Amino acid sequence: MDLVLYGVPLSPFVRKADVVLREKGLEFEVETVSVPIPEGYDEINPAKRIPALRDRDISAEGHEGVIPDSSAICLFAERAVPEPSVYPKDAYAFGRALWYEEYADSDFAGVVGMGLFRPIAFPLLTKQEPDLETARETMKEKLPRFLDYFEAQLGSDEYLVENTFSIADIAVVNQLINAELVVGRKPFEPWPGLCGLFDRVSARPSYQPNLAICRKVIPEPVDLG
Ligand SMILES: N[C@@H](CCC(=O)N[C@@H](CS)C(=O)NCC(=O)O)C(=O)O
Incomplete structure (x- = not known):
């Protein structure tokens, strides 16, 4: 290949x-x-x-x-390359992992992308004023139901499905990374389980090349107050 x-x-x-x-x-x-x-x-x-x-x-x-x-x-x-696998083997667990991936990539991504990332990152990248009002409203009105859901699904586990790292964790954390890049970590403190998931997943060696570039492009989050 x-x-x-x-x-x-x-x-x-x-x-x-x-x-x-x-x-x-x-x-x-x-x-x-x-x-x-x-x-x-x-x-x-x-x-x-x-x-x-x-x-x-x-x-x-x-x-x-x-x-x-x-x-x-x-x-x-x-x-x-079947191993290491990033999909559960058990049929139900596989279905659940695909569901979390799909939900993170569609509805959750829509809110993070349109409500937080684009209103802040796109202006910052073109030296314009970020749209903090849209970001604040998204953080207050639109994001909590997704964060509550994923936090509840995680429970006291370290990973979303079978307590094993999978595509579900990658998809959810990838949205959280885009949110964290633009508004920082503070707004997510009420969801400690997701903060832990974020830390575990984003610390993996596979993430480092991508994150190094992202943090160079957006070095400082804005403060939503
Ligand atoms: N379901 C697609 C979604 C990909 C997607 O929406 N990518 C965005 C960038 S984050 C895009 O290409 N947008 C094109 C546009 O906004 O014109 C996938 O998982 O690859």
Whole structure:
């Protein structure tokens, strides 16, 4: 395999693919594709989203050889390199892990992305004033129900499913990382279980290359007061 991952480190979905490829020991190059998605990228991924993974041994151009979508990429990596596994073996546990991944990648991602990350990171990156009002409202009105749910699911365990590190933890923590990058850790202190999950997962060696770049791009969170 001669793998190239299209995307940017700040995308939680690109981070998901990046982390799982590293957990599997798969080598890959990164080709920067950021948002707004550039003209012509639909010739790689018709969904015009990042990430997409290409195996240049299959094809170096066009749609051939490309796996779009972080969830498809992670399952591909699991099939290509089964151990260490990031999916539970038991059928029910597998289903639960996929559910947490899906919920984190859809509804939770929508609130974190549109309500916190974009209103703060996008202005910061272009030297404009962050939209703190939207961020405060998201933190107060929209995020708690997701955080309460994941905190309750975790209970006193260290990981979400079978108390074992899996794709569920990666997907949830990747959203928390984007939130933490822009508003810091303080707003999340009322959810100590999730703070612990954040620390355990983000300390893994597979996270360090991605986090080093993200913290360089957004060195300081804003203070929501
Ligand atoms: N379900 C997709 C979601 C990917 C996604 O939405 N990526 C965002 C960046 S974080 C994107 O490409 N957005 C394109 C746009 O906003 O035009 C996956 O898991 O890969």
